[in-house]
Amino acid sequence: MTLISLNQICKFYHMGEQTVKALDHIDLNIKANEYIAFIGSSGSGKSTMMNILGCLDQPSSGAYLLNNKDVSKRSQNELADIRNQEIGFIFQSFNLLPRASALNNVMLPLVYQGVSLAKRKKLAISALEKVNLSDRMHHVPNQLSGGQRQRVAIARALVTSPSILLADEPTGNLDTQTTKDIMALFDQLHQEGQTIIMVTHENEIAKHCHRVVRLSDGHIIEDYLNLKSSVDHAEYKINKKENNLV
Numbered sequence: 164m165t166l167i168s169l170n171q172i173c174k175f176y177h178m179g180e181q182t183v184k185a186l187d188h189i190d191l192n193i194k195a196n197e198y199i200a201f202i203g204s205s206g207s208g209k210s211t212m213m214n215i216l217g218c219l220d221q222p223s224s225g226a227y228l229l230n231n232k233d234v235s236k237r238s239q240n241e242l243a244d245i246r247n248q249e250i251g252f253i254f255q256s257f258n259l260l261p262r263a264s265a266l267n268n269v270m271l272p273l274v275y276q277g278v279s280l281a282k283r284k285k286l287a288i289s290a291l292e293k294v295n296l297s298d299r300m301h302h303v304p305n306q307l308s309g310g311q312r313q314r315v316a317i318a319r320a321l322v323t324s325p326s327i328l329l330a331d332e333p334t335g336n337l338d339t340q341t342t343k344d345i346m347a348l349f350d351q352l353h354q355e356g357q358t359i360i361m362v363t364h365e366n367e368i369a370k371h372c373h374r375v376v377r378l379s380d381g382h383i384i385e386d387y388l389n390l391k392s393s394v395d396h397a398e399y400k401i402n403k404k405e406n407n408l409v
Contacts (some may be wrong), residue, residue: 164194165192165193165195165231166193166194167187167191167227167327168227169190169192169227170190170226170227170228171188171189171225171227172186172190172191172222172225172226172227173186173188173222173223173225174208174213176316184381185208185381186211189381189382191376196357196358197373198372198374199374199375199376200363200369200374200375200376201360201361201369201376201377202365202375202377206380207377207380207381208379208382209364209378210331212362213362215227216360218245218246220234221236221242223387227247229326242372247276247323251320251321251322252320252329253316253330253331254331255332255333255334255335256336257312258316259316260304261291261303261304263303264302265266265291265299265300265315266284266287266300268304269287269315269322270286270322272319273322274286274287276323287300287318287322290318290321294318294319299315307404308341309336309341310341311336314348317352321352321357325357327360328357328360329360330349330362332345332363333345334363344376347372349369349371369389370389374386375388375389
């Protein structure tokens with residue numbers, strides 16, 4: 164099933180008399196349960212792509228279909244609702260509320276959805292359990308390591324059961340071992356059926372993804388399957404079937 168369809172997407176910025184083409188006539192389809200990385204150097208257009216896909220910005224022209232609904236011309240309030248219901252965001256800097264516990268940080272998106280307190284707490288605890296951090300639920304961010312903060316951010320992104328996890332340089336502030344641990348968590352989430360879109364400039368991070376899209380000067384210059392990662396996922400699914408887990 165096609166989850167995302169970009170049709171002739173352009174994003175232009177006007178700087179004085181100059182027009183900067185951040186994205187230039189992009190065509191792209193992303194299916195449900197894909198694990199895809201957008202890579203490119205600074206100025207390639209990958210951050211603009213993330214903003215468009217995340218409904219944080221709107222294209223100058225073209226159509227963006229999310230779950231078969233055109234979201235390219237929606238109002239800001241409509242886009243906020245779409246973000247809250249369809250997209251879980253994970254950022255390099257975690258973006259946690261500093262005085263709120265891990266549990267309260269994870270519950271926050273559910274507040275905007277009008278979910279009752281009892282249900283919010285239940286869903287947030289479940290999300291923290293999924294990222295192996297339920298034992299830290301009452302800690303505030305400055306009592307947590309960088310890797311633990313990112314796990315809280317991932318739990319917050321998961322708590323609304325979004326169609327897409329959108330991760331922007333999610334390991335950029337982490338050391339080597341913690342990066343491996345966080346990427347193993349992303350791999351596991353994908354294997355469980357989550358659609359993940361990752362924006363990164365690191366090839367080692369992109370290697371975890373099954374599909375890699377390289378941007379340069381607002382154009383897609385490469386779009387290829389990472390065969391080893393795809394084989395690993397196929398073997399995982401076979402093992403699940405053999406153990407009657409699917």
